[in-house]
Amino acid sequence: MSLASRSNVVRGPTLVALMGTCIGLALSVSACSPDYPKCDNDEDCHQGEFCVNNLCQQCRTNDDCPQGQRCASGACEAIPGYCTSNSQCAAGQVCQNNMCVAQKQAALKPPPAPTPAGACELTPVYFDYDSSTLSDSARDQLSRNASCLRERGTRGAQLTGMTDPRGTEEYNLALGERRAQSAQQYLKSLGTDANLSVSSMGEEMASGSDEAGWARDRRVDFKAK
Numbered sequence: 001m002s003l004a005s006r007s008n009v010v011r012g013p014t015l016v017a018l019m020g021t022c023i024g025l026a027l028s029v030s031a032c033s034p035d036y037p038k039c040d041n042d043e044d045c046h047q048g049e050f051c052v053n054n055l056c057q058q059c060r061t062n063d064d065c066p067q068g069q070r071c072a073s074g075a076c077e078a079i080p081g082y083c084t085s086n087s088q089c090a091a092g093q094v095c096q097n098n099m100c101v102a103q104k105q106a107a108l109k110p111p112p113a114p115t116p117a118g119a120c121e122l123t124p125v126y127f128d129y130d131s132s133t134l135s136d137s138a139r140d141q142l143s144r145n146a147s148c149l150r151e152r153g154t155r156g157a158q159l160t161g162m163t164d165p166r167g168t169e170e171y172n173l174a175l176g177e178r179r180a181q182s183a184q185q186y187l188k189s190l191g192t193d194a195n196l197s198v199s200s201m202g203e204e205m206a207s208g209s210d211e212a213g214w215a216r217d218r219r220v221d222f223k224a225k
Contacts, residue, residue, distance in 0.1 A: 068098075086165070086209040094165045094206070103207070120148035122157065122222035125183055126215065129164070132178035134186055142183060145222060146190040156195035156225035159183050164214035165206040176200030183220045195225070 033044045037056040042049070045056035052060050057074030059065050065076035068084075081100045083089055089100035122145050125138040134142070149157060161176030161183075180198035187196060208214040 094209075096165060096203075097168065120144075120151055122148055122224060124219040124221050127179055127218045127220075129214070129218065130167070130175070132161075132175060132182045134182055138183075139186060142186050143190060146187050146192045149187075149192055149194045149224075152224065154194050154224045156197065158223045158225060159196060159198045160221045160223070161198070161200045162205055162217060162219050162221065163203050164208055164217040165203045166214070167203070169202060172202035173200050176202045179218075179220050 034040060034054075036044070036046075039045050039051040039054055039056050042051045045051055049056045049058060050060040050064065051057075052074055055074070059071035059074060059076050062070045065071050068079055068082045069076040070079050082098055083095035083100050084098065086093075086095045089095050092103055093100045094103050123141060125134070125141045125145075127133070127138065128135065148154075159180040161178065161180035163172040163175050163179075165172075167175070177198060177200035180200060184196045184198050187194075203217070206214075206217040208217045
C-alpha cells in the first residue's frame with residue numbers, strides 16, 4: 001500500500017471523529033441558558049425570581065410579594081394606604097380591611113331633649129371583643145336601666161348596638177344587632193313593659209384607636225322614645 005493510501009485510511013476516521021465533536025459542541029452551545037435577564041423557565045433566574053414572558057422578574061402574582069405590597073409589572077411595590085392598625089393612618093382615618101379609610105361621620109341630628117333635673121339616665125352597656133354575651137356588669141347596668149324606664153314612665157326605648165372598627169362592615173352590623181337583641185331580651189326578662197326596638201350601627205360610630213378606645217366602642221346605647 002502506498003504512503004498516500006495509508007494517509008487516506010488514517011484521515012478518514014479522524015475526520016469523522018472531528019466532525020462529530022464539532023456537531024456536539026454546536027448542540028451544547030445551542031442548549032446553553034439565555035442571557036440574564038432573559039429566561040426559558042424559573043431555573044434560569046436568580047433565587048427568588050420568576051420567569052414571566054421570558055424575562056426574570058421579582059414576582060408573578062401578588063402572592064409572591066410581602067405583606068403590604070402588590071405585584072405590578074413584575075416588581076413588588078407598596079400598596080398605597082395599606083395598614084394593619086389605626087395608628088398607621090392619618091388623622092380622621094381608620095384602618096379597615098387593611099386600608100386607611102375616612103372615618104364615617106354620623107349625620108347631624110338635633111340634640112336630644114334635656115333630661116329633667118333629678119331624673120335617672122339610661123346608660124350604655126359594654127361587651128367583650130367579638131361577643132354579644134352579657135357580662136355580670138352589663139346585667140347590673142341593664143337592671144338599673146329597667147328601673148329607670150319604670151321610674152320615668154317611658155313608653156319605649158331604642159337600643160342601638162355598636163362595635164369597634166375591627167372586622168368587615170357586614171359582620172359588624174350583624175354583631176351590633178346581636179348585642180342590641182341581647183340587651184332587649186334581658187330587659188324583657190326583668191318585666192320591662194316599654195316598647196323596645198333594636199338597631200345596629202356596626203362600626204359606623206367607632207372612634208377608638210387602641211384597646212381602651214375599642215372597649216368603649218363595643219356597646220349598646222339607649223334612647224328613650
